[in-house]
Amino acid sequence: MPVTDQAFVTLCTNDIYSQGALVLGKSLRNHETSRKLVVMITSQVSGRMRAVLGKVFDEVLEVDILDSADLVRLSLLKRPELGVTFTKIQCWTLTQYTKCVYMDADTIPLRNIDELFDREEFSAAPDSGWPDCFNSGVFVFRPSLDTFRRLLQYAEDNGSFDGGDQGLLNSFFSNWATADISKHLPFIYNLSISSVYTYIPAFKQFGSEAKVVHFIGTPKPWNCKYNPQSKWVVEEEALNGEQHQLFLVHWWETYISDILPLLTEQEEFDGTD
Numbered sequence: 001m002p003v004t005d006q007a008f009v010t011l012c013t014n015d016i017y018s019q020g021a022l023v024l025g026k027s028l029r030n031h032e033t034s035r036k037l038v039v040m041i042t043s044q045v046s047g048r049m050r051a052v053l054g055k056v057f058d059e060v061l062e063v064d065i066l067d068s069a070d071l072v073r074l075s076l077l078k079r080p081e082l083g084v085t086f087t088k089i090q091c092w093t094l095t096q097y098t099k100c101v102y103m104d105a106d107t108i109p110l111r112n113i114d115e116l117f118d119r120e121e122f123s124a125a126p127d128s129g130w131p132d133c134f135n136s137g138v139f140v141f142r143p144s145l146d147t148f149r150r151l152l153q154y155a156e157d158n159g160s161f162d163g164g165d166q167g168l169l170n171s172f173f174s175n176w177a178t179a180d181i182s183k184h185l186p187f188i189y190n191l192s193i194s195s196v197y198t199y200i201p202a203f204k205q206f207g208s209e210a211k212v213v214h215f216i217g218t219p220k221p222w223n224c225k226y227n228p229q230s231k232w233v234v235e236e237e238a239l240n241g242e243q244h245q246l247f248l249v250h251w252w253e254t255y256i257s258d259i260l261p262l263l264t265e266q267e268e269f270d271g272t273d
Ligand code: UDP
Pocket: 010, 011, 012, 013, 014, 017, 084, 088, 103, 104, 105, 106, 107, 137, 215, 216, 217, 218
């Protein structure tokens, strides 16, 4: 049964990150999610890309940080460095939904993950670099204008210790590490690609259960050169061994089979320009 008051939410501020959002959205569909799919975009995303996003997502929502609440504008004026951060926390304004799962555009689900909606705000998986912090690439939250305003106020008063949304959210939900173990998502829901080689025996033991892979840092999948004949990523020095390759190949195969046709179709519809 479709659940219309819950949604997966992602963000892309340009056409490049949109490629990630498209693979994420299509993968959620391929694994037959029963939830709505929402992508937040900003003004730089092209008209053509918006049209393609609209083929995969139920809602394509432009969140223009400068035109929304006055509160946001004031906060931005004081701390311009937090721009992208503020864009992500706009997800709390999606009050047409009662509960959501936010996912970065550089994540890809490998199976159905609808069970995440059984979790409560604020649930997230540990960050592989500092496990007392959560990674803000995948999290469960409840949209609320009150929470949104408090996050903005917090950001204005305290900034973010890492300059991004992860620092802000970790300070705001500061009891995450100790308060409630049910809010610790298993690492397999946000398997950072670097863990594939930093703890190889653990990956060998548990990696086959991975549900979401997160291509944190660089290179992002869409920046890699992919050879569709050999099904291999070429000339990339920063890869973490063969397993990293296999996850990238999976991303690229999804992109080629499910997303490229949508992009081509839209190009033909628009005519050449
Ligand atoms: N993002 C975006 N445009 C940007 C940078 C980031 O839309 O120029 C969004 C996108 O959803 C991305 C998320 O913000 O996945 C977090 O950034 P990123 O994944 O690059 O950070 P990392 O996970 O590598 O720390």
